[in-house]
Amino acid sequence: MKQAQEIAIADQYQNRAGTIVEFYMAQIQSERVINQRARQYKAAADAGQLTAPLKRLLDNLGAEEYAVAYMRIRAGLTTLDNYQFQHEKGFMDDSSWNAFRNSYKSMVTSEMVIALVRSQPDRYRPSFLDVVDSMIEEADVEITVDD
Numbered sequence: 001m002k003q004a005q006e007i008a009i010a011d012q013y014q015n016r017a018g019t020i021v022e023f024y025m026a027q028i029q030s031e032r033v034i035n036q037r038a039r040q041y042k043a044a045a046d047a048g049q050l051t052a053p054l055k056r057l058l059d060n061l062g063a064e065e066y067a068v069a070y071m072r073i074r075a076g077l078t079t080l081d082n083y084q085f086q087h088e089k090g091f092m093d094d095s096s097w098n099a100f101r102n103s104y105k106s107m108v109t110s111e112m113v114i115a116l117v118r119s120q121p122d123r124y125r126p127s128f129l130d131v132v133d134s135m136i137e138e139a140d141v142e143i144t145v146d147d
Contacts, residue, residue, distance in 0.1 A: 041067060073110075084097070
């Protein structure tokens with residue numbers, strides 16, 4: 001009975017992740033949505049609601065490019081989180097998990113991902129945050145937190 005529950009939970013988690021990724025990828029295809037999100041991020045920055053690293057990235061990238069990067073990153077982090085969850089629950093072997101983990105390392109260690117994860121840790125499961133932290137540590141990336 002417990003195994004059936006674990007399978008159902010893992011399946012539900014994977015379906016949820018798939019829906020979120022599809023949502024973000026569909027939004028990236030819409031110029032209207034990109035412009036709307038760009039305005040939202042700009043307004044958040046103007047209101048002082050973005051951390052200093054995120055505000056700097058918004059200024060450097062421009063609002064539209066920032067919006068697209070944000071949505072791509074959220075999709076990527078959701079996918080990686082799902083892989084880690086499946087591995088953690090025993091539904092993905094070590095070899096597959098390590099391959100996925102390695103393929104996402106350059107994304108996870110990018111300045112924008114680090115800034116997003118650091119500014120919104122409550123969006124992620126603690127065990128996933130541990131994975132992100134270990135990937136950053138392994139890459140020996142300097143983290144600047146200057147809120």
